[in-house]
Structures are given as C-alpha cells and as structure tokens.
Amino acid sequence: MKSMEVVRLTDEAELKQFMTRLLQRSPAQETEVMVTEDDSALTRFANNGIHQNVAERDATVRVRVVKDGKTGVASINQMSEAAAADVLKRAVAIADLQPRSEVVPMPGPAAARRVDAWSDATASATPEERADFVETVCAKAGRAGLKAFGAFSTSAGQFGWASTTISVPRKRRSIPS
Amino acid sequence: MKDLAEAALNAAQVKGASYADVRLDEHVTQDIIVKNGQLAAVSDDASEGFGVRVIVDGAWGFAGSARLDKAEVEQVTDRAIRIARASARVRSAPVDLGPPVTSRGHYRTPLERDPFAVPLAEKVDLLLRADAAMGSVKGGTIREGSMEFIRQAKLFASTEGAFIEQELFESGAGIEATATSPDDVQNRSYPNSFGRHQGSAGYEYITALELDRHAGRIAEEAVALLSAPQCPSGVKTLILDASQTALQIHESCGHPTELDRVFGMEAAYAGTSFMTPEKLNHLQYGSRNVTITADALTPTGLGTFGWDDEGIPAQRTFLIKDGLFVGYLTSRETASVLGQQSNGTMRADGWNRIPLIRMTNVNLEPGDSSLAEMVSETKDGVYMETNRSWSIDDKRLNFQFGTQLAYEVINGKRGRMLKNATYAGITPEFWNSCDAVGGRAEWRVWGLANCGKGQPPQVAHVAHGAAPARFQHVKVGILK
Numbered sequence A: 001m002k003s004m005e006v007v008r009l010t011d012e013a014e015l016k017q018f019m020t021r022l023l024q025r026s027p028a029q030e031t032e033v034m035v036t037e038d039d040s041a042l043t044r045f046a047n048n049g050i051h052q053n054v055a056e057r058d059a060t061v062r063v064r065v066v067k068d069g070k071t072g073v074a075s076i077n078q079m080s081e082a083a084a085a086d087v088l089k090r091a092v093a094i095a096d097l098q099p100r101s102e103v104v105p106m107p108g109p110a111a112a113r114r115v116d117a118w119s120d121a122t123a124s125a126t127p128e129e130r131a132d133f134v135e136t137v138c139a140k141a142g143r144a145g146l147k148a149f150g151a152f153s154t155s156a157g158q159f160g161w162a163s164t165t166i167s168v169p170r171k172r173r174s175i176p177s
Numbered sequence B: 001m002k003d004l005a006e007a008a009l010n011a012a013q014v015k016g017a018s019y020a021d022v023r024l025d026e027h028v029t030q031d032i033i034v035k036n037g038q039l040a041a042v043s044d045d046a047s048e049g050f051g052v053r054v055i056v057d058g059a060w061g062f063a064g065s066a067r068l069d070k071a072e073v074e075q076v077t078d079r080a081i082r083i084a085r086a087s088a089r090v091r092s093a094p095v096d097l098g099p100p101v102t103s104r105g106h107y108r109t110p111l112e113r114d115p116f117a118v119p120l121a122e123k124v125d126l127l128l129r130a131d132a133a134m135g136s137v138k139g140g141t142i143r144e145g146s147m148e149f150i151r152q153a154k155l156f157a158s159t160e161g162a163f164i165e166q167e168l169f170e171s172g173a174g175i176e177a178t179a180t181s182p183d184d185v186q187n188r189s190y191p192n193s194f195g196r197h198q199g200s201a202g203y204e205y206i207t208a209l210e211l212d213r214h215a216g217r218i219a220e221e222a223v224a225l226l227s228a229p230q231c232p233s234g235v236k237t238l239i240l241d242a243s244q245t246a247l248q249i250h251e252s253c254g255h256p257t258e259l260d261r262v263f264g265m266e267a268a269y270a271g272t273s274f275m276t277p278e279k280l281n282h283l284q285y286g287s288r289n290v291t292i293t294a295d296a297l298t299p300t301g302l303g304t305f306g307w308d309d310e311g312i313p314a315q316r317t318f319l320i321k322d323g324l325f326v327g328y329l330t331s332r333e334t335a336s337v338l339g340q341q342s343n344g345t346m347r348a349d350g351w352n353r354i355p356l357i358r359m360t361n362v363n364l365e366p367g368d369s370s371l372a373e374m375v376s377e378t379k380d381g382v383y384m385e386t387n388r389s390w391s392i393d394d395k396r397l398n399f400q401f402g403t404q405l406a407y408e409v410i411n412g413k414r415g416r417m418l419k420n421a422t423y424a425g426i427t428p429e430f431w432n433s434c435d436a437v438g439g440r441a442e443w444r445v446w447g448l449a450n451c452g453k454g455q456p457p458q459v460a461h462v463a464h465g466a467a468p469a470r471f472q473h474v475k476v477g478i479l480k
Helices: A002-006 A012-025 A081-097 A127-143 B002-014 B070-088 B120-135 B204-208 B211-226 B242-257 B332-337 B371-376 B427-432
Strands: A030-046 A049-067 A070-076 A150-163 A167-176 B019-035 B038-056 B059-065 B104-108 B140-158 B163-181 B184-190 B197-199 B234-240 B292-295 B316-321 B362-364 B380-392 B398-410 B413-418 B421-426 B434-437 B444-453 B458-466 B469-476
Touching: A012 A030, A012 A081, A012 A150, A030 A127, A030 B070, A049 A081, A049 A127, A049 B038, A049 B070, A070 A081, A081 B038, A081 B120, A127 A150, A127 B070, B002 B019, B002 B038, B002 B070, B002 B140, B019 B120, B038 B070, B038 B120, B059 B070, B120 B140, B120 B163, B120 B204, B120 B211, B140 B211, B163 B204, B163 B211, B163 B444, B184 B211, B184 B380, B184 B398, B197 B444, B211 B398, B211 B413, B234 B242, B234 B371, B242 B292, B242 B316, B242 B362, B242 B380, B242 B398, B242 B427, B242 B444, B242 B458, B371 B413, B380 B421, B398 B427, B421 B427, B427 B434
Parallel strands: A049 B059, A070 B038, B104 B163, B234 B380, B362 B458
Antiparallel strands: A030 A049, A030 A150, A049 A070, A150 A167, B019 B038, B019 B140, B038 B059, B140 B163, B163 B184, B163 B197, B234 B469, B292 B316, B292 B362, B380 B398, B398 B413, B398 B421, B421 B469, B434 B469, B444 B458
C-alpha cells in the first residue's frame, strides 16, 4: 500500500496495548491517557526553488491522574514501558502537590461518533509529488516573470484516548495544506 | 546515542549524501502557574528524538523521529535522502556550505543550582508569597505568577567530523497584576511582559529576581493606571526603559539582519528585510551612540551556548558599529553566498526541526548615560516602560509599540503617570535619533522566549542586552 511507504503510524493494536498497560500500572484512583501521533511533511519554496524540505514522526502521550481528590498532568513523546512509568510518576508527583479541589470528572461511557477525516491521497503523498506540485507553481511564476514563495504540507495522524472509566477507539485524520 | 548518530551518518554517506548531520535532542520543560492565591497549573513535558539533515545533488532534505532505535535511524535517514533528491528537482543554485566545520567538545550552561533539583513546593511557595504581596494591594483584580525551567541535552555530529555534546538550562519567572474598572483594564508585570523573564542559568536566577519585593509595587501601579491620564499625542523626546529597548532591538535590528530573511527564504511566512546586501557597510542605520552586537557568549543570555546547530563556535560579532550597518546573522549556507563564513546563529527548537538563523544575544552595547541623566536633560518627553503591544511590517521598517506604564517628563523632572502609551517610527530614522544610551550599571540581559519563525513553526529563545535609551523627535501617542 502506497500510504504505508510514506506515512508510518503505530498499529492500532499496539496503541491500545500501550494505553491499557499504562492505565493498569497507574497508582491513582482515576487515570486517563491521550495519545496523538503524527507523521507530517512540509516543502518550502522561495525564489522559484525548494529551499527547505522536511518530515517528522512524533507522538504525544498526555496523562491525567486523579489521586485523593487532586489532579496532575504530565506528557512525554515516547510509547515504551519506561516512558509510561516515567510520565505516570511525574503526573502523580504534580497531583500530590495540588490543593484538594473540585476535580473535573473523567468522562463516562458514551457512544463515539465516527468522523471520516482520512484521505489516502493526502496520507500517501510522497516527497516527489510535493516537489512536482511546487515545480508547477514555480514554473508558472517563472514564465510570468515572477517569483513564487510558499509551502506545501501533508500530514496524517491518529488519536487515541482511554481512561479507567472508558476507552475511545482510535481516530485517524489526514491534512493537506 | 553516539551509536545512533554514527549509524545515521554512515547510512547517509552510503546512500549518496555529500553532507549529513544528525542531532539527538532531549528536552524537558516544567511550567508552574499560580493565580489569585492558588496553584493553577503545573505541567511537566518531555520530548526526545533525532533529526537527520542531508545534502544530495546540491539540495537539502531533513527527516526526524521520536523513535530512538537503529531501525528507525535507517528509515529516517532514507527518508531524508529521498526528500533531498526530490528537492534537487526544483532547486535554485546548489547548496554551498563553505569550509568544513570539525568542531568537537562539550558545553554545559554555567549554573549554581540545578532548577530540576529544587523541590516543586519551594518554587510554588515563592510564587505564592509574591501573589500574597500583590493581593495585599486594594483594587487589584487578577494576580498571576509563573515559572519555567528547561533542560536540553543535545548531541550534534556531522560527516565533516564535528561531534558536540551540550547540556543547556533555562530558568525563568515573572508576576503580573491586573486592575479593572467598569471601563478600563490595566496591567503591570515584573520583571518583563510575556509572562516571565528567562535566562540561561540555574535556580539562582529566580531567587535574584526578588519577585516578592516587587510584587506590591506593580500591583499599586496597575491600580494607579486606572485613574491616570491618557498618554498625550505629539512629537516628543522618548525615553525607553531597558526592557522596551530590548524588544525594540529585537524587532527592528535582530530580525532584519537575519540573512535568510534578506534572501527571501522567509518571505512567505516571517517576512523579509529592508537591510539588503548593497546596504552592508554603507547604511547609517543609527547614530554614533548605536552599536549592536550578536554575542552568543553573554552570560545568562538565552542565546548563549557552546556551538550552534551547525557546529559553529559561539562568538561575538558586530551588526551595527557606531551606527553603521556592518554585519548579518548568518548560517553556513547564507554566509557563503556573500563570501563570508557563518557567525554561528543556526538553531532549531527541537530534534524535529531544521536549524534556522535565529538571534543569539543581540545586544545594544552600553553607552555613557543613565536614566536619571536622560530625564534631567529632557524638556518635553515621555518615559515608557515594559512592553504591552508590538507591530512591525514584514521588512522591519515601520513599527508601533505600546507599553504598560509611562510618565511624562517635563523640564528635567518625571511628572504624571500616563496610561495607554504608544510610539511609532521608521527603523533607521528612529535609531539615528538615539542620543543617549545608559551605561553598564543599568545594562541588563533580557530574555525573550517567544520568537516565532519558520514552517513548520519554531519558537526560539533569544536575548537582548540593553540599558535605557533616549530618542528625539518621536511620534508618541495616537496621532490624528
């Protein structure tokens, strides 16, 4: 599949397993974990030529814990056992320092609406396709005696959310701009 | 980590890169916010990963990933190579980096007390004490205090033989008081606006700010501003405090001397520059009182480091010398276009971004005056302190700034407090009207942790050494 050549996101089962294990090892009464993962690319052009051309693959694991009526939040960008332990430890340390106050409750079970935000064409866009697009723009500008400046980006990502009270299935989305 | 770096460089060379570098970066940030006597938020964020930058067929490619293993290094390096090959199809001139850079070494921010070893409770207590001092002033509405601490460990290696490890620390804090009436909102902050004052330093930097000692004063000033008269409009003598002078340097000298902006590389986003190459060594940018340096060696500056993200050693260079425009902030690629060598200003805000030309510590060198002397010599002027708003065009010529606090200056004396003060100008006219700069005793390094540039966006932490400065014939207030 073309998209798999370019966009690399963690397998859904692996993502769920990571979140489940993180929740299981939490010492707090309530815990939620939110994982966002993105694979994105951006091609910049100036003076009718590409001068910067980049891509990245990153994730954010954000953990919220409620312990003894106190809330703590911490984040990390790794999805490993060690990272899960570290982010939980830091979230609990923050919770311990907070004053006891009204706690924003973890959401209860609810039906998750499916949102269709995925385009294979965007998710699978290659560096060559972005360069072709930019070349067309720059050539047209050049023929008109002008200089073109701009950027062309494509990205794809997924989002997972789970708590000790509920889990929401993975959502995927892709963004061209 | 060294193994991963070597794997990336080897893979890049095998696959045809004429140049490659790799940065492995671990970034930890702690933010604390106290609001109206309560701990409002603590965040603790960590990010690590690596980025590989290559030149293939004379064009750049870059890819990064948060996954730190050899298989990922291979894949990401492949991706960077493929991206560079695609870039080469639509490039202008081939990239020329100039002479090879073979720096090797280790650098650590000098500090007395590791901010991450300071208990969270101690930090919160300091902010709460400042909050209480602001709260003791009648008439205040909102009180806020914040701290930020950053530790960045990074490794840079290149196919030219550079190998550098750096451990950089930042510590910052600030407080702000807001007063409201039915038809007005006024705020004062200390030591600076934008939430806090920050430096490359340890926790000793925070304690030296003496937040609780200044808290009552700024709360009183916020309340007093509600009933202060509006800043009058007219052409007057303008005296800026050091922190506003710092932002003036940032916007009207720092940005326009970035050589990538000059070459149009930021034209679609951050903007361009009026300081084009034919003006180099010819433009009388300012008066003889104005000497501005880019100095990555300035103690506690947010632009202080051992080497930039291309392996160029930290250095001090002149941008403006006795008013004459004499230098740019450069990278290896842009400097070679002018037949120069990089002066070491390339920085990325994380592993997942390419380095861009960023200000280091762009400093207005101290003069021989003082704030008291400037006031005593002024017949009809306004003194302005602490930035509240800024606006400048994309060539960095026409600007307007607003400040939190102002005082009229009449016949050598400080007069009434004024609110909603603004001033406007055109960069070279403004700096050529500078007739006094404060001396070393009033000179201070101001951290600015919100400088945006680049696509995907990056936020740089930079600094400006500045003292109070005076300017003649400036448009003050909102002119009709």
